[in-house]
Amino acid sequence: MQKGKKKTRFEMVKERHKNTFYRALKENLVDGQVVSLCEFFAKSKNFFTSSTCSGRIVLLQVNRQENKHESAFIAKWHKKASIGKVWSTLCAKTMEEIWLKQEPFIMHIGCADFENAKTILQIAKACGIKRAGIQVAKEGKFLLEIIGTHNISFPVKKGGEILVEKKHLKYVLKRANEKLEKNYSTLEKFENACRKNLE
């Protein structure tokens, strides 16, 4: 940027998110599978990412209101989860209700203008990603949400009682691990397409 030239609203927002990303990266808070894509956007002129997750398997403690802010992660795996680790985590003392979830990737991408946002939509669609949409559309602030489709979610423990049979849980985990693998493939495909088609 030229010296003395006033920054646009987008440039200011981008700089803030870029700094947040590099701080999180330094503190090892960014999921490995999504680092290079986030960095690609951070270094670009017209894009930035805000909250992002590459997809994961989690054990989540849910309260009756199902308020996410009140929910607590008992364990998170951003890779294959083993029945041994999941079962032993479940056997530990927990409160409320515990859900096993395999969550797909989720990305929030900020774009400099409407055309950039539409380009991302097209790329996502071409990669077979069905859940992609412009959520905020204002001058200087176009925000997209992109989510994978692979998903598992069900309650496995209530109070002190494990509800799911170990054999059943083992099967669900096998499927969750397979879905997570597919999820990462889609994310990789999306990254390659972004690198090929943007800037």
Place this chain on the structure above:
Amino acid sequence: MQKGKKKTRFEMVKERHKNTFYRALKENLVDGQVVSLCEFFAKSKNFFTSSTCSGRIVLLQVNRQENKHESAFIAKWHKKASIGKVWSTLCAKTMEEIWLKQEPFIMHIGCADFENAKTILQIAKACGIKRAGIQVAKEGKFLLEIIGTHNISFPVKKGGEILVEKKHLKYVLKRANEKLEKNYSTLEKFENACRKNLE
């Protein structure tokens, strides 16, 4: 519309979707909970709905490719599902893998222009709906997808073998029914807000 005036692209698309909706309504193919909202959009000047579901509990047969077109609904409930009915359905002869899913509402809303699409986004956000985005943005074709958040999804049977314990399934169904109820409340809130704020 004035006689002789050429229809816009949006007006033509709207008319086609409106006719599809009224045909589906006549054939009893539209979920009860979403009829009045779809009718509201059908009668409006600037909006239409395409594929829409009010939210449901389903038993779904999934093949290894997880291709939705190849998947078959074993049973659907657009209201509370009872353990008796779900269990007896599970006990019948089935192939492949069976998943129990509680799916949230999903609406696809077409808008005449960008401003209309942004208004729907604002209404959805004000109703606490997080998954709302513009998926297609072209002159004469602005298409939004709006999805509720409540969701359960896990495999319960593989080949001839029921994997889930009846007691566990009963608990999951109780939670699925509660979530479906919340889902319908959100949908109702969204309908009221649309009637209040649009046209």
